Amino acid sequence: MSTEASRSRLQRDTKSVKISVIGAGSAEFSLGLVKDLCLTPNLSGSHVSFMDIDPQRLDMIHTFAIRYADEIGADMTFDQTTDRQASLQNADFCVNTAYVQGHYHARAARAVTAGHGYYYGGAHLGAWYQLRLMLDVARDMERICPDAWLIQSGNPVFAGCTLMTRETAIQVCGLCHGHYGYREIAGTIGIDPDRVTWQAPGLNHNIWLTHFIYEGQDAYPLIDEWIETQGEAYWRTHIARGTHDIQMSRSAVHQYKMYGLFPVGDTPRRGGWWYHTDIETKKTWYGEPWGGPDTELARPLFVERLEKRLADMKRLVNDPQASVVAFFGAQRTREQQVPIIDGLVNNNEGQFQVNIRNNGALPGLPDDIVVEVPAIVNQKGIQPLRVDPLPPKIMLECIWPEVLEMERDLLAFKTGDKSILLYNVLDSHQTRSYDQAVAVLEDVLGMEGNEEMNASFKFPGNG
Amino acid sequence: MSTEASRSRLQRDTKSVKISVIGAGSAEFSLGLVKDLCLTPNLSGSHVSFMDIDPQRLDMIHTFAIRYADEIGADMTFDQTTDRQASLQNADFCVNTAYVQGHYHARAARAVTAGHGYYYGGAHLGAWYQLRLMLDVARDMERICPDAWLIQSGNPVFAGCTLMTRETAIQVCGLCHGHYGYREIAGTIGIDPDRVTWQAPGLNHNIWLTHFIYEGQDAYPLIDEWIETQGEAYWRTHIARGTHDIQMSRSAVHQYKMYGLFPVGDTPRRGGWWYHTDIETKKTWYGEPWGGPDTELARPLFVERLEKRLADMKRLVNDPQASVVAFFGAQRTREQQVPIIDGLVNNNEGQFQVNIRNNGALPGLPDDIVVEVPAIVNQKGIQPLRVDPLPPKIMLECIWPEVLEMERDLLAFKTGDKSILLYNVLDSHQTRSYDQAVAVLEDVLGMEGNEEMNASFKFPGNG
Numbered sequence: 069m070s071t072e073a074s075r076s077r078l079q080r081d082t083k084s085v086k087i088s089v090i091g092a093g094s095a096e097f098s099l100g101l102v103k104d105l106c107l108t109p110n111l112s113g114s115h116v117s118f119m120d121i122d123p124q125r126l127d128m129i130h131t132f133a134i135r136y137a138d139e140i141g142a143d144m145t146f147d148q149t150t151d152r153q154a155s156l157q158n159a160d161f162c163v164n165t166a167y168v169q170g171h172y173h174a175r176a177a178r179a180v181t182a183g184h185g186y187y188y189g190g191a192h193l194g195a196w197y198q199l200r201l202m203l204d205v206a207r208d209m210e211r212i213c214p215d216a217w218l219i220q221s222g223n224p225v226f227a228g229c230t231l232m233t234r235e236t237a238i239q240v241c242g243l244c245h246g247h248y249g250y251r252e253i254a255g256t257i258g259i260d261p262d263r264v265t266w267q268a269p270g271l272n273h274n275i276w277l278t279h280f281i282y283e284g285q286d287a288y289p290l291i292d293e294w295i296e297t298q299g300e301a302y303w304r305t306h307i308a309r310g311t312h313d314i315q316m317s318r319s320a321v322h323q324y325k326m327y328g329l330f331p332v333g334d335t336p337r338r339g340g341w342w343y344h345t346d347i348e349t350k351k352t353w354y355g356e357p358w359g360g361p362d363t364e365l366a367r368p369l370f371v372e373r374l375e376k377r378l379a380d381m382k383r384l385v386n387d388p389q390a391s392v393v394a395f396f397g398a399q400r401t402r403e404q405q406v407p408i409i410d411g412l413v414n415n416n417e418g419q420f421q422v423n424i425r426n427n428g429a430l431p432g433l434p435d436d437i438v439v440e441v442p443a444i445v446n447q448k449g450i451q452p453l454r455v456d457p458l459p460p461k462i463m464l465e466c467i468w469p470e471v472l473e474m475e476r477d478l479l480a481f482k483t484g485d486k487s488i489l490l491y492n493v494l495d496s497h498q499t500r501s502y503d504q505a506v507a508v509l510e511d512v513l514g515m516e517g518n519e520e521m522n523a524s525f526k527f528p529g530n531g
Numbered sequence: 532m533s534t535e536a537s538r539s540r541l542q543r544d545t546k547s548v549k550i551s552v553i554g555a556g557s558a559e560f561s562l563g564l565v566k567d568l569c570l571t572p573n574l575s576g577s578h579v580s581f582m583d584i585d586p587q588r589l590d591m592i593h594t595f596a597i598r599y600a601d602e603i604g605a606d607m608t609f610d611q612t613t614d615r616q617a618s619l620q621n622a623d624f625c626v627n628t629a630y631v632q633g634h635y636h637a638r639a640a641r642a643v644t645a646g647h648g649y650y651y652g653g654a655h656l657g658a659w660y661q662l663r664l665m666l667d668v669a670r671d672m673e674r675i676c677p678d679a680w681l682i683q684s685g686n687p688v689f690a691g692c693t694l695m696t697r698e699t700a701i702q703v704c705g706l707c708h709g710h711y712g713y714r715e716i717a718g719t720i721g722i723d724p725d726r727v728t729w730q731a732p733g734l735n736h737n738i739w740l741t742h743f744i745y746e747g748q749d750a751y752p753l754i755d756e757w758i759e760t761q762g763e764a765y766w767r768t769h770i771a772r773g774t775h776d777i778q779m780s781r782s783a784v785h786q787y788k789m790y791g792l793f794p795v796g797d798t799p800r801r802g803g804w805w806y807h808t809d810i811e812t813k814k815t816w817y818g819e820p821w822g823g824p825d826t827e828l829a830r831p832l833f834v835e836r837l838e839k840r841l842a843d844m845k846r847l848v849n850d851p852q853a854s855v856v857a858f859f860g861a862q863r864t865r866e867q868q869v870p871i872i873d874g875l876v877n878n879n880e881g882q883f884q885v886n887i888r889n890n891g892a893l894p895g896l897p898d899d900i901v902v903e904v905p906a907i908v909n910q911k912g913i914q915p916l917r918v919d920p921l922p923p924k925i926m927l928e929c930i931w932p933e934v935l936e937m938e939r940d941l942l943a944f945k946t947g948d949k950s951i952l953l954y955n956v957l958d959s960h961q962t963r964s965y966d967q968a969v970a971v972l973e974d975v976l977g978m979e980g981n982e983e984m985n986a987s988f989k990f991p992g993n994g
Contacts, residue, residue, distance in 0.1 A: 461951060505805070
């Protein structure tokens with residue numbers, strides 16, 4: 069319990085907390101968190117410390133948060149800082165949402181790989197800057213707030229949470245919202261998502277709908293019926309409402325047919341290389357007009373919308389008469405961060421979809437990797453349900469290959485062995501020759517913004 | 532102990548055995564076994580039952596064996612049969628060397644895949660006929676000679692032995708001679724192979740030189756010196772003495788540099804897809820004149836030489852005056868089958884390189900897969916040494932991917948799920964599109980000779 073948050077404790081049974089938000093410049097995320105906190109009376113009196121390296125963005129978020137709480141009449145306090153260690157002082161929770169290199173660096177990297185013949189990224193180099201930041205945060209927490217929970221909300225959740233749980237003693241829980249894809253499945257086939265009982269374990273961005281129950285009955289036959297009677301018409305006529313509207317795409321249904329379980333959320337977005345060779349292929353599998361979120365058509369639009377939203381917020385913050393509640397709404401988001409915090413500190417028990425150290429929760433995988441499973445959260449902690457094993461085919465073709473990729477990323481990160489990066493590029497199905505892999509690797513490492521990563525890698529031997 | 536072999540037991544301390552050789556038409560192999568038996572006095576009085584589906588080949592082998600034993604004065608008896616169950620009656624050992632579909636079917640399959648744009652095979656469909664035969668043999672043994680050892684000497688050793696150890700209670704040991712590659716390394720760098728102490732554990736065809744000791748010193752620096760001072764000249768000027776002469780190729784040394792351990796035997800022959808894209812690339816990595824054993828230049832030559840050898844044997848058998856010993860020699864081969872049999876039955880202890888159920892021998896891998904490790908063989912059995920773990924990079928880039936591939940092959944074999952075959956074709960780095968994979972799969976399954984395999988596979992659902 070932080071000192072800032074303790075003053076309201078005397079008047080009520082529930083507890084307030086101090087939450088440090090790392091990478092608070094992620095405006096939509098931070099303000100969603102503020103909104104959820106303001107709308108959770110159990111956490112009244114809590115304090116949020118916004119930390120980011122961008123002071124201007126930070127100032128906007130801070131002003132916005134104060135005005136939102138004030139307007140809605142919530143008892144919340146806020147501070148802002150560019151000093152991570154300061155932000156973590158007395159924290160009960162650290163929510164890390166930082167994205168180190170940003171969308172423009174990713175775009176520049178795609179331009180470099182395109183110059184070597186790769187379609188939309190293509191060559192996988194891991195997420196070295198993200199992993200380093202995550203580990204730095206967890207290590208800071210070990211010194212500054214060792215009993216705090218780390219709620220990892222930025223990617224890569226799977227590799228990053230596995231790394232942090234292995235390398236530090238911090239309690240780590242990774243969160244994502246991809247599992248809400250079950251609602252899109254329900255909505256599309258015409259049943260009420262609120263009345264569906266579901267389960268979708270796996271790895272983050274690699275989860276599979278093992279249970280889909282509606283009114284006490286297995287609802288998979290309703291999916292099959294939809295595919296049979298409406299699938300083709302849907303795929304021919306459906307225009308995506310957003311870049312990520314792919315839950316019922318041809319690709320998702322194809323994966324379901326192959327594996328026997330529906331892939332949920334960001335899962336169909338991945339799948340085998342064959343869905344991703346070029347824009348026409350992408351449109352075939354993921355639909356019009358963008359071919360899913362990971363194309364040269366979709367991504368700029370996605371980033372543009374984020375920026376437009378940010379520009380709108382800036383205008384609002386500069387207008388002292390405007391209502392931030394009118395702009396941002398007074399309904400809780402579907403994000404799980406605040407309900408989980410409430411569950412942990414106020415015993416307001418609930419079931420959530422979390423990424424947490426396996427320890428047998430998902431059978432057939434090592435104990436020391438982080439899996440995505442349902443969990444009961446209350447003041448005893450985050451207690452994952454031990455789910456049934458996934459089918460062997462999903463394990464062999466979807467889960468294990470990603471475990472190996474994650475382990476290679478962590479091994480490369482820990483050892484600085486450049487040959488592992490090279491292997492990852494060679495492992496890309498788009499790579500056509502050894503020389504091409506070497507060339508694209510050197511060019512990406514040589515990019516502006518990749519200097520530290522580049523300096524940390526050497527080939528074995530003379531290098 | 533078989534009845535045929537028991538008569539000579541009274542006169543001596545050592546024991547004779549009955550050995551059933553399945554696929555005995557593999558002439559070179561079968562006659563090597565006969566030679567080793569004839570040159571192993573401990574096994575005097577033993578009986579070999581040659582079994583094959585080709586009666587003519589069988590007759591030649593049988594005649595050859597009788598003449599060899601007779602000429603060299605060995606107390607050995609032989610029979611021939613096309614009835615597998617008959618051959619296994621009272622067997623103490625079954626040596627399975629059968630290759631069901633043969634070199635010409637493999638060539639025809641390569642022609643089919645080439646028609647779909649694949650270079651030299653390219654699309655991997657598993658080894659369904661081999662796996663079925665292996666399992667049939669092991670199941671026959673469970674009924675007919677449940678205490679006999681099965682010495683698996685035909686490929687795929689890794690998948691086949693894993694399958695048999697999981698599905699039957701038969702004692703299985705897979706053998707290969709690839710590990711003798713350590714001798715080529717020693718010979719090439721100029722040290723006496725007989726004075727080298729070595730170790731190279733892993734999976735069959737995927738073994739790594741963890742120990743290489745000469746005169747009490749780590750001899751890896753001698754390899755490094757050879758690479759430094761003589762490597763380039765060797766690669767520029769060396770002309771392979773045989774299609775499999777690749778132990779010191781650029782590819783092998785490149786793999787060594789990447790992984791820190793030298794790949795041995797058939798290991799460098801595999802390696803990443805990038806060594807195998809076309810004949811020029813193959814020649815660069817595996818040398819002149821054939822680019823290694825797996826090219827359109829090398830394979831016909833290899834098969835031609837096998838056939839020439841067979842023709843020579845036929846001529847010899849038809850000439851009652853000729854000396855079979857002069858033709859075949861009176862030196863033991865380096866094959867391990869007979870010394871292992873002698874070790875098991877006569878306690879003539881030795882250390883061998885075996886493929887056997889893991890049970891912790893190679894740490895970091897499941898217990899229930901078959902690994903290639905050194906083992907002490909004596910009358911207590913085949914006792915693998917628990918070796919040190921292989922380096923993480925080798926595990927993640929070489930061992931685990933092959934474990935997953937093997938598991939997919941076994942899952943496809945057990946379930947008849949055609950989508951797993953399709954995944955394997957898609958997983959080939961040479962595959963360029965989903966439609967190409969579907970087309971080549973259907974065409975290979977539709978080949979003459981693949982009827983039973985084709986009939987046993989269906990896609991999930993309506994398929």
